[in-house]
Amino acid sequence: MKIRAAVIAAIICLPAFAQSTDPQPPMSIVVKAAKLLDVRKGAYVENAAIWIDGERINEVGRATDVLTHAPKNSRIIDLGHATMLPGLIDCHTHIMGRIPEGDDGYVLNLATKSQAFRALEGAYNARITLQAGYVTIRDVENEGSGYADVALRDAIKQGLAEGPRMQVATRAIAAVGQYNPFGVSSDLANFPTGAQMVSGVEEVRRAAREQIGHGADLIKVYADWNHPTLTVDEVRVVVEEAHKQGLKVAAHATTAEGIKNAVIAGVDSIEHGHGIDRADLELMKAKGTFLVPAERHKNEPTTPEQQRGYDAFMQGIQQEIQMAMNLGVKIASGFDAAEASGQGKNADELAALVRRGMPPLEAIRAATLNAAELMGWQDKVGSLEPGHFADVIAVDGDPLKDITILQHVKFVMKGGTVIKDEGSHQ
Numbered sequence: 001m002k003i004r005a006a007v008i009a010a011i012i013c014l015p016a017f018a019q020s021t022d023p024q025p026p027m028s029i030v031v032k033a034a035k036l037l038d039v040r041k042g043a044y045v046e047n048a049a050i051w052i053d054g055e056r057i058n059e060v061g062r063a064t065d066v067l068t069h070a071p072k073n074s075r076i077i078d079l080g081h082a083t084m085l086p087g088l089i090d091c092h093t094h095i096m097g098r099i100p101e102g103d104d105g106y107v108l109n110l111a112t113k114s115q116a117f118r119a120l121e122g123a124y125n126a127r128i129t130l131q132a133g134y135v136t137i138r139d140v141e142n143e144g145s146g147y148a149d150v151a152l153r154d155a156i157k158q159g160l161a162e163g164p165r166m167q168v169a170t171r172a173i174a175a176v177g178q179y180n181p182f183g184v185s186s187d188l189a190n191f192p193t194g195a196q197m198v199s200g201v202e203e204v205r206r207a208a209r210e211q212i213g214h215g216a217d218l219i220k221v222y223a224d225w226n227h228p229t230l231t232v233d234e235v236r237v238v239v240e241e242a243h244k245q246g247l248k249v250a251a252h253a254t255t256a257e258g259i260k261n262a263v264i265a266g267v268d269s270i271e272h273g274h275g276i277d278r279a280d281l282e283l284m285k286a287k288g289t290f291l292v293p294a295e296r297h298k299n300e301p302t303t304p305e306q307q308r309g310y311d312a313f314m315q316g317i318q319q320e321i322q323m324a325m326n327l328g329v330k331i332a333s334g335f336d337a338a339e340a341s342g343q344g345k346n347a348d349e350l351a352a353l354v355r356r357g358m359p360p361l362e363a364i365r366a367a368t369l370n371a372a373e374l375m376g377w378q379d380k381v382g383s384l385e386p387g388h389f390a391d392v393i394a395v396d397g398d399p400l401k402d403i404t405i406l407q408h409v410k411f412v413m414k415g416g417t418v419i420k421d422e423g424s425h426q
């Protein structure tokens with residue numbers, strides 16, 4: 001009886017209690033630090049602050065100005081001597097990938113892991129990627145995990161999992177027999193594949209429509225695999241279907257002809273591109289096609305012969321990047337993480353770009369302004385400006401002098417929520 005009386009009292013009291021609490025507007029936040037990198041101007045704002053309301057930025061500038069305008073009861077996050085930058089963006093990742101190293105790794109990954117397990121791996125990768133300061137990613141193929149990347153993207157959006165803002169390509173499209181896994185017995189006709197395998201324009205069209213129907217934000221095609229594979233007509237059909245829906249097309253291409261085919265067909269970005277020639281780059285410049293170098297060399301050389309091959313590969317990449325910069329081709333950065341060892345290490349790509357002759361500011365732009373433009377999200381992410389999501393990272397030191405400090409991000413905020421604060425900035 002007593003319990004029932006208490007319950008009734010609680011029910012009666014509840015509306016009165018609810019009414020007595022005035023609805024509070026969400027509290028403003030001001031994040032301040034010694035420096036803020038304005039990636040558009042390419043200059044620091046000293047003694048800077050960002051006023052954030054909810055998920056978005058309201059004002060960016062010198063702390064003395066911002067603090068005068070922000071509400072007096074704003075929560076202040078003082079990052080001391082740190083340098084603030086926009087949340088970083090990786091335009092070429094495989095967030096569902098924890099593919100074992102070695103020649104059989106890809107087959108084993110498909111053969112031994114359930115889709116449910118793959119989804120959980122993706123959730124882990126997403127969390128460590130966000131913690132590394134990559135607040136936005138463009139995933140360019142889930143390596144045989146069905147549509148688990150769509151599920152992960154949506155779970156993150158709903159707050160069920162922690163991770164970056166995501167655009168996902170889902171399964172990708174490749175010519176039959178021209179993408180992983182290789183070496184599977186011909187008797188295993190139904191063995192899962194890394195991409196959706198197609199032949200002919202109608203199959204390509206169906207694959208693009210299916211992927212879009214299942215939630216793809218962009219379409220990835222394999223224009224070549226060491227040799228040209230999909231035809232210009234096949235790629236053109238993908239571009240037609242994607243562009244009709246306002247979606248972009250990313251093309252893996254590493255041969256001069258594969259790159260040319262993809263660019264002529266109208267893709268929005270060339271991924272890797274390390275066999276690129278001047279004619280390809282001129283065509284890309286003329287058509288506004290992005291280059292996402294994503295040149296990570298996955299196998300470290302162990303013999304002198306491998307070392308020679310590695311050196312030649314790296315020299316080719318250096319030429320590619322310098323020629324692209326000289327011609328004014330837009331470059332966005334992507335690390336191509338696909339194994340456990342690469343996940344969350346996305347900023348290694350920025351250090352690699354600088355090693356190949358890119359000025360640090362341009363490397364940072366490749367992971368902010370340019371990346372946002374490639375994703376079509378330039379009005380939301382990629383720079384610290386009013387109206388943009390409050391995606392802020394902070395590091396100790398000067399990333400324009402030493403790009404490698406971006407490999408050690410101390411503070412991460414996504415949409416006004418603090419994800420990580422190591423608190424050692426004072």
Ligand SMILES: [Zn+2]
Pocket residue numbers: 092093094140294336
């Ligand atoms: Zn890749």
